[in-house]
Amino acid sequence: MSLTTGATLRRDAEHLVGGLPPLLAEANRLASSVILGVHGRRRTGMGENFWQYRQAMPGDDLATVDWRRSGRTDAVFIREREWEAAHTVAIWCDPARSMHFSSHKSLDTKFHRAAVMSLALSVLLSKAGERIAFPATAVGEARTGERHLQRIAATLSSIAPDEEYGEVPKFDQLNAARTVFFSDFLGPEDKVLAPLRTAAERAGVGSIVQILDPTEISFPFDGRVIFESMGGAIEFETLRAKALREEYQERLEKRKDLLTQFARDTGWRFVQHQTSQSPTQLLLWLYMAIGVV
């Protein structure tokens, strides 16, 4: 797999639709900073040849014999299959309406931040040869490679929100070694924790990233306000919003505590990220957290 250079990116951009190239480009840019920073040495010596051969031994499945290699010598060689056990990383990027929110036009929406993060992570993983899957989407199958990345990008760009709050999907068919969850985790409590537990049972080590808008933390409202969920399905009216701030922040803190507790119980990792913070920081953290490369 070749590096995604500026030239290929442009070429690809012409083929792709809509907001995809910016998303991928952004992810690439983000990813490259990590690669250069932490794992730069590993790049030398990496080539196309990921295969390893060994002489066939009794008991080996005939179908696994690489006849072309074996034809050159008298011995029979078998293509080493160990590499197939390469990690599958499942990423869940919450597509719900609540994620499509930013309090100010200079800030990214939470979803955008999540999409960029997950895509950047995908690029890194893809380069490391890992397989990436986005369960419950069009790219739900674990794959790797440039083409897959492009499909991921296209999928993330064209995702249409339907629910108010996202729910962690079931990881039925996947045996993911690592899982990463991007969400605001602001939905109803039972819809947040229960699926996480299910996922924790099936998937491997996970990382939970709670992405929040700054206003969701500071709650800078006052006066008579009707708060609406992004889809408008949920409304809440108050006459003095300011008076609710402390209670709100308490609840938010409690949610954070819940998630932290959950992470501690399961050996997962939890981080809270604000869209006003730098994404690089988070990416680095994730990269280390996954620790597969």
Add this chain to the structure above:
Amino acid sequence: MVALGGIVFLAPLVLLGLLALPLLWWLLRATPPSPVHIKFPGVQLLLGLFDRDKVSDRTPWWLLLLRLLAMAAAIIAFAEPVINPEESPDREGPLLILFDGGWANAGDWTARLEELEQVLEDAARAGRPTALINLSDAIPEQATLSFRDARELVTGARALEAAAWQPDREGYARWLEAQDVTFDSVWLTDNIAYDDSDLASLLQERGNVQVFASNADPMALRPMRIEEGAFVIDAIARPLDQDRDVTITIFGTAPNGAELRLAEETVQFPATAYFTEARFELPLELRNRVTRAVLSNQSHAAAVVLADDGLRRRKVALIGTSIQEGPQLVDPMFYLRKALEPNVELVEGELSELLLTAPDVLILADAGELSLSDSEKLIAWIEEGGLLVRFAGPRLAASGAGQLVEVPLLPVRLRAGGRNLGGAMTWGDPKQLEPFAESSPFFGLAIPDDVTVSAQVVAQPSPELSERTLASLTDGTPLVTAKSLGEGRVILFHVTANAEWSNLPLSGLFVQMLERLSVVSGGEPLAAELAGRRWLLERELNGYGRLSDPEPMQPVDGERLIDDPVGPDAPPGLYSSGELTAAVNVMSSDSVLESITWPAGLVPIIPGEQEEQALKHWFLLAALVLLLVDVLATLFVSGRLRNMKAAHAATTGLLAMGLFLSADPGQAQDDIDAIRSANDTVLAYVLTGDPAIDRVSHAGLLGLSVILSERTSIEPVEPIGVDIQRDELAFFPLLYWPIIETQRPLTPEAIEKLNRFMATGGTIFFDTRDANLGAGFGSGTANGRALQRLAAELNIPPLEPVPADHVLTRAFYLLQEFPGRWVGPDVWVEISTGTSTEGMTFAAANDGVSPVIIGANDWAAGWAIENDGRPMFTVGRGMNGARQRELAFRFGVNLVMYIMTGNYKSDQVHVPALLERLGE
């Protein structure tokens, strides 16, 4: 219409909307402030929380009140409140319009006519049959009042001229009484009661009456009279609530026949007075030249009094026994004749004949006993107001008259014989005169040291003697005594009229004493002489106070002139009959001005004081402001003022609004204008207050500026309108001043500013815009008069029409005429002092630029262009018009060149070239 303490609502039904206010209160009260909708993903976390503080779910009362006030203001605004409403004549049926066309309205005649026209137009719009009566016209012959379409009357009304006499209300009241019709009436009056007629009540009987009263304060002059040798003129006016200054100017003829301003006096007119007196101490020579006295700032007939023979030359009859063959110098009459001849009309002859000529004064010099019939006639004449002046002499002393008893024709009893002082055979020296007592008419006259009396007739001591003594000698013996007899007086000089007894007749004091005794000039007009003659009007005083040649008319009976006030059949002016000239003035010597007492239920509408004022916009404005405050308050209540930016925006908006409302919009512009004017050349025009004129001025100077930029190195920026009272003038080289009829008088500060402007190099270009149609320079047209009034205040040098070799004629183009929109009369500039062969040498000041230029060709209209560059007005016809416009522009270019470069163009350098071109 519904009235409410001076405020009237034109649409009172709208006020019912106020009833809805309580409902609004309830609604507003029930509805909490509208919430903000905010998308917020964290809403899930909020579910289940409760507001602890429930107070603000209702609008606070003060916010409610604010909104209700705003609402009420809006409702009231749409009910169209009006202060001092003019009742619109929305009735039907015939309408009679009465108009006081007399002198009292002449001062602001144009405004009065506009009012009249307005009334006529209203009537025309209402379609009412209308009749118009000018109360100053002669009472029509035909007996019926005919009503016509008001439109037909407009033309006639526009052509009305102010009459010099007062409206004949009494006559018209009688005339109207004979009319058997009912009508509504509108009376445009000058609000002066001339007679006792009650026209208003009569009109009220016939229908609805509406009175428009003028708010002018006309003053008038009573005829001049002479008191103790001084001219006395009474100014009369209605009492006002403030003191006023009145200035009376006396005009007379100079020896060369030109009219001169002889004297001017300003006296204070006390607030509550009906008249005030101005005294003029004039030398005799000047006094006899007086032709008229004029009240300044009043341009109507009653502000002018004319002088006539009655004031000037008195008829003095001399009776004495002339010595036919003796030396002239001892003739008792000689010094009298010499003293009186220049100033009075002298008649001499027998007493009985002289009395028939009705002399003002009769002088008896050293007459003895008169015959019984003569003295009876003489006494009768004196008792009717004659003045008899007697001189003593040997004959009187010898006659023994009045020695035993007091006789009517001598003021005091005399002692027999006389007394000689200082002669060869006497002990005493000739006596000198005692200084005149304060009660004496001679008080204040200087007594020369060399005047002595050597002989006199001596009065018998009596109780009355001292009060009858007008002058006495140092030893206390009387020199002049006087007593009243009927309406007349008898005066006795106890010396001779020649130098025999005294050298008094040789001194100047003698003439002055005669003058003080009103021998030389009297105070009564020719009233007595008016009667019994027929008088021909020679010069007519028109309504505006100017003398003109009259239309030919029948001679007027003297009795008519005496008995009745002036009128259409006997206009004021100078009348002649034979050699006599009589002045007939508008006012008589006992005239008083008073306002009309209006009958109950009739309140005259006085323009200016009670002008109808619509209040709608003020109420709407109040509503708007309240709503803006409400915006802020609502933001505050709902906590959204926390957002500083929004708060700033809102406050800024409010403040800007407030500034916009309160600040004079021109003020802010001032500095910008000043900077612009100082940086660039700017042509300026005077803002007249008439938007149409100002627009034309602006467009005109703009057009000229464009032409100047195209053709010359002067590149003015957009012209500026200048408010004379307020703006700084120092920036402008040229001030174009279109004159309008309603030009207001300038304040003293503005006058000073303009004078300084002219003195420091500025030029004012006056344009009366009327091509002087109808009159000579600045005298006849309304604009011309406005200019005259204006210019009288300013420091304007003598003017002359632009001479053929003036710099204006060749500053840029060679021109000889200066057309604007009109091709017309001369343009006037400061008179040039001295000429030389090449060009003109002007007064050194201002580099030879005239501080004023006056014309009438409406240049601004000639220059005016629209924004797209097309001319605004038609000038002339066809190609000639185009040529005329071009010439107008050329004049403008020359004008600005002249003002900017001064006498540069008159330098010799250009003369050869100019001569060459001039020769073509």
